[in-house]
Amino acid sequence: MTYLLKLLHLRRNEVPRLGLAAALFFLVQIDDGIVKSVASAVFNIRAGVENLPLMYTWIAVLFSLSMILLSWLTAKVARQRLLLGMMVGVALVFAVNAGMLFLQHSGFLVLANDLANDYYSFLFVSSEIARTLMNFQIWIVAGGICYVSRAKVFFPLLASSAVLGDISGGFAVRFLGSLLESYQLYVLATLNMAVVIALLRQLMRRYFVGQQEGDESETVGLGENLRYFTRSYYLLLLFGLSLVIFAVYTTVHYGFNVVAYEYFQAADDSETKITEFFGLFFGLTGVATLFVTTFLLQRILRWIGTGSVYLWVGVVYVLIAVMLLGVFTGVFAGISGLEWALMLAFLPVLAIFIGNLINYLLLDSVVAPTYQVLVKLVPARNSDGTRMIMEGSFMLLGGLVGAGITALHAHEILTMAELFALLLSMGLVVVVCGYLLTRSYTTELVKAVREQNIDVEDDQAMQALKGLLANDPDFSRGLLLHRNDGVRQMGIEMLRQSPGPAVEQVCLELFDHENVRIRAAALEAFTLSSADASAATAAVLGRLDDADGEVRLSGVQTLARLIDEAELGVDDRTAIGATVVGHLTAESQAGLRAECLVVLTRLDHRESASQRDEVLNALLADDEDIEALIAGIGAAGRIGAVQAHTRLLECLSHQYPAVREATVHCLGVLEQDEGLTALMGMLGDPDPDVVAAVVVRLGRAKSLKQRMVDELSQRPVKQWQGLLGALIAQDDEEGLNEALVASCRERLVQASRYLVAIDRLEKTGGPAVQLLVDQLRLQNSQVQDGVVRLLGYLGDVGVVGDLMERLGAADEEARESAIELLENIADRELLAQLMPLIESDRETQLTMAYEVSGWRAGELDEVLGYLLHSSNVWTEIATIWAAFSLGREALFDSVAGELAQQAREVMEEIKSKRGDAAMAEDQPLTTMEKITFLKESPFFASLPLEELYHIALSMEEEGAREGVSVIKEGTMGDKMYIVVSGELEVKKEGGPRFAVLGESQVFGEQALLDEEPRSASVVALGDVHLLSLQRSSLERILRRYSSIAFNMMRILSQRLREAQATS
Structure with missing residues (x-):
């Protein structure tokens, strides 16, 4: 069974869906085969074939009108109801025709010739339109069913079921035609439709996901489409x-x-x-x-x-x-x-x-x-x-x-x-x-x-394009010569996937083109297809002396592909080695030297072995030369430079995210145990691209699978989320699903406890408590994202995301439908535990959280004590600060030794200031006090605690007395400020005041983004206490925490829009 499921790319939870859908399609097509056979036979014999042309006319007109009506109804009636209504209508048509045929057969109804012809015309036309609409609608069902499955085999299997039903319906009539009367065959079709409707109702209720109104892409009007x-x-x-x-x-x-x-x-x-x-x-x-x-x-x-x-x-x-x-x-x-x-x-x-x-x-x-x-x-x-x-x-x-x-x-x-x-x-x-x-x-x-x-x-x-590329050099040439970079890049990819004489000829011709970018594109697209490798090798080697660095780099990359893809002779390999060695010198660009290392390693060029080691070490040596470092890291991975492993581990802590990301990919390729283990620690990296790279690499590390499973319950939420993604990427349904679902349930119970804790904390209030509440909500958001990812893995990630959005719908019926669909395409118990995080009504949410967690927090000390045992250091820090602000210092006596090092340092800093109460006013602000001011400022309010912490460490305290200009109009500035206490006025030199700044307000932030002179002066109206952040400090933070940059860009953009709206 497992082998068959893997062969069909199906999951076990999709088998019931497939069985139900296949049965439905099979039965529908049986009806189709029966009705079209019997209706044609009855009409031909009883009404005469000479009337068929008129019937064809009626069918064409009525079918077109039916489609117009359906288009109108689609916008007015829910898709599920419309489909069921259509099927019920089809069943009624079959039943009416069966009844009329029975009455005629039994002699209860005798029709005059003209009336009989009219009835047989109705029977034929209604049956044809009914079965055609039935087929049309059932493929809409197929779209909705296949939408909730990522298995591409789903649609072909349903199509095969439909064809088998067609075969069965036709042969059923062939062998039952002499045993049953026409009306009895229609009765059989009607009874079959009753079964179809019952199956369809179950299928649509449990598995059908239609497109929401907001999901449709932008379209244009009838007039433009007609034109x-x-x-x-x-x-x-x-x-x-x-x-x-x-x-x-x-x-x-x-x-x-x-x-x-x-x-x-x-x-x-x-x-x-x-x-x-x-x-x-x-x-x-x-x-x-x-x-x-x-x-x-x-x-x-x-x-x-x-x-x-x-x-x-x-x-x-x-x-x-x-x-x-x-x-x-x-x-x-x-x-x-x-x-x-x-x-x-x-x-x-x-x-x-x-x-x-x-x-x-x-x-x-x-x-x-x-x-x-x-x-x-x-x-x-x-x-x-x-x-x-x-x-x-x-x-x-x-x-x-x-x-x-x-x-x-x-x-x-x-x-x-x-x-x-x-x-x-x-x-x-x-x-x-x-x-x-x-x-x-x-x-x-x-x-x-x-x-x-x-x-x-x-x-x-794509097949047609490949044929075109193989036979039309002008088309290939046009792609590489196109002025649009996107088209040219698409052309490069297509030409590399469609090797042939025409492609090779075009690329060779363009190697000498006067435009640098076209020469580089021709080299990138080149693939050898002829037997004459020597001529191609010589042509590519000629480009290594090109005046442009991009062309030289493309030339070496092309040589690397030639070595892998073509059988080069000894002379060609020797010529490549001799030429490429000359570009290992320090004068060559870093990327070129790295590619040369790859080429020479693949040639097994022994003469340059020691030189290659020196070049690789030089590329990896300088932490400040980012381009060289990234190029060296990439080369180390491609040539399998295990000897550089220690240096690569050091690069995991580099301040630039791009270096860390390149290192992650390199260590993943090298597949050394120490490196793969180090990657697990990188799941907590502040840069999302680095974390995504780690997830990809760990998803391929089969040797770490059991260890990652064991770590699921021990890691902080952010790292747990990454481990979950990596294990999902391993796609081991038999070995992992149970462990992943169990881990998610454990986290969801904790998340429900956090909801209970949030409710208790919000009754207390205060800036420090709000900081803790925001941290808990962030933790819950990460848990929700992880669980939704698993639900997507169990069903389909796009569908689950769509249905999760629908859970917030105001329409209770739509919400209940989304819940049932999620239960059927993913995991019912997991969804039940996820519901408290999704619920928007606070009272209902809290009731659900009580049920899931089995915990009702009574006293505030109980809540704080529970949160101090969190596996997340930032939750610990936020809890410490909230406890101190609420006078609950005694809580730390029993848990101080269990806290993370960073949390203990924060606790000691707060204790130190609190211990000397007499001098507290004159002492510097603690890091947590700075964070509190930052959090209360609209400019920083949306940043999470981790990012605020690193900004706070770089902020300096300043003071100014009444009348002192903190910022002077026309001067160059490199600082922004946040007001801790006091007031300042903003005015033009010699002009009136046009703003007053108070506690927690930010000013001078534009200096962080540009080097333009200050546009106004800011003068203290009394003694003021300020926090300042220099541009150089922020730049240092942003190198490691790129997410801060995106958050600040969003905030500045919003402030700019608000300023424009009020001007």
Whole structure:
């Protein structure tokens, strides 16, 4: 079972969903097979095939109106209700038709000829529209079901279930047609629909996730979409071809009905025979569809190319028309040597059977999926609207054209042979237009690439591009010469993935281009495809002496790829080694030297071994040369320089996040135990990019899996969150899921305790207590993010995120639906413990927290005592400060030895100042007092405690007496200030006062961002106490804590907007 799940990329919790969905799709398509077989047979025999053209007209018109109505209802009715309502409506149509047929069969209802024809017309049209809408809606269900699964196999499995249902429905009619009457088959379909509705209700309630209104991307109006459509030669061709093919499809199917009717009408049990015949046809159609979609379709698309599909569809229709013409004009009967004497009577029905079978396969299995690929070239802005215009129009007009053509035969204007001659001419039109579409598709493809409007995940489009790149040097050249950097970079990636003579020729030609960036791009895109490696090697080596450093670097990187990808001769390897060694000198740029190390190591160039060690050590030696250090770290990882391991461990504490991030990747590649263990400690790094890199690397460290599991309960929340992400990345469902869920439950219990603690603390109040409350909320937010990540892993991360947003909806029904969906696609118990963190109503949240945690905090000392045992140092520090501010110093006597070193230092600092109460006013502010002032300032209020702590350490205390200018207009400044006590006025020199600054307000912050003169003076109105932060100190902090920079940028941006709004 486990092997099968891994093979299908399914999770165990997705199996019930798949089983339920597969059963639903199977049963729906059984109904489809039954209804279309029986409805066609009843109408043909009882109403006559001469009325089919009129029915085709009604179906085309009513289906278009139904789609318009559905579009309107979609905006008015919830998707789940609309789908269920549609299915109930389909069941009612089947039931009404079953009842009418029963009344006729039993003799309770006798209809006059005209009225009977009207009823049979209603039966046929209503059944066709009902089953078509049923199929249309069920694939909306598929979208919602597949949306909650990241398993790409989900959609193909549902499609396979649907095809198997089609096969079963057809063959059920074939074998039951002689045993059951038509009304009984309709009753069977109605009962089956009742089961479908029951399954659908369960499936949608538990697993269906529809798109929210706010999720839809920006679209444009009908007028603009219509203009876009009418001005696009490509779309007009695609529209015209779709219309003609739809009309051809209708014509062939009409011929099938006519021939079947003529063949079976003389039989005593003609309705039974033709019903069985239709059942056999639709059953075999299902089998053929399964075969084509499973084995042939992808091969066909690769062989002939997506853009050429319509051309070859036209060719097939021409061959079908030729075959049918030959049969119905008697040409085949006159061919001597054919021993078909006994088959001549069966030949027309056999020929039309084969022709219609291919007709069905072409439309459903080839044209429909190809159309979906071709319309992807429509820009996203116009996609939905343009598709609605096209699809609604060609289905309506194609149906009407088909009805008009078949009416020519129904009214005896054309014979059957003449009808198929007309079909032949239509096939030739498809061939010609298909050829034009092929050329237009190429043009649109090129345009889409140049406008970066192509989906790289679209296999068919990328396959077509690869063919274009392989055969069209001008296209390849145009990508590399494009002025847009994004297009050029996309071209580089595409050319490297599509090696061939044309690509190699273009790149070699552009090596000598006058534009530096194009030379570099050609080198990056170059891939050897010919057997002559020497010429390519010489051409690349020639670029190592280029005047531009970027080109030289690209040249060495290209050599590294050549060594890996091509079989180079001894002479070529020698030439590369001799040339590259010359670039190891100190005069070369750091990145170039690092790449040279990689090339020489891959060549196993022994002559330069000692020199390479020296160069690597030089790159890693200087902590101040960031470019060289990062280049050296990258090279160490790529060449497996284990000897540099000690130095790399030192780089983990470098002040620049980029250096730490590069080191993390390097240690992950080297896979040394000491390095991987050190990475676990980096999960607490202040830079999110560094943490993300650690998670990626630990996610690949299988040797650390058990140790990471053991550490889950011991690490602080931030590090726990990283360990959780790394273990999720290991994707070991059998070995890890239970441990991960258990760890999340443990953290959620703690988070609920924090909610209880927050409620008790907020009743106390005070700045120090608020600092602790904010820290606890941050901890809970990190726990919530970690649990949601696990829920996403158990279900689908995008869906879980979507549903989490819906939990905050005001609509109680939507909220309950989201909860049930989360319970079914992820873990029910885990979600129940997560709910207190999500709940917005405070009273309900607290009740939930009591239930989850089993704890009701009574006394404040109990709360503070619990929080002092936190595994997070910042929570400990915040608790210490809150306890001191509330006069609860005695709490520390029993736990002082258990506190983290940093927390003990804070505690001793506070005690030292509190111990000398007489001098307290004259003593410097403690770090926690500075943090309190920072937190009360709007400028710093949103920063977390960890960031505030490091800012506070760099802040200096200053004082000024009345009349002293703290900032003087026109002078250069490098400080910002925060008011601890006192007041200052802001004014222009010689001008009136226009602002007064008081406690906790910030001024002079612009000096941290620019070196412009001060725009106003700030003068003390009395004795003032200030905290100041120099630009140089902030820059030092930001090197390590880049998140502070983003927070301050957001704050400054908000202040700027507020200033602009009031000016």
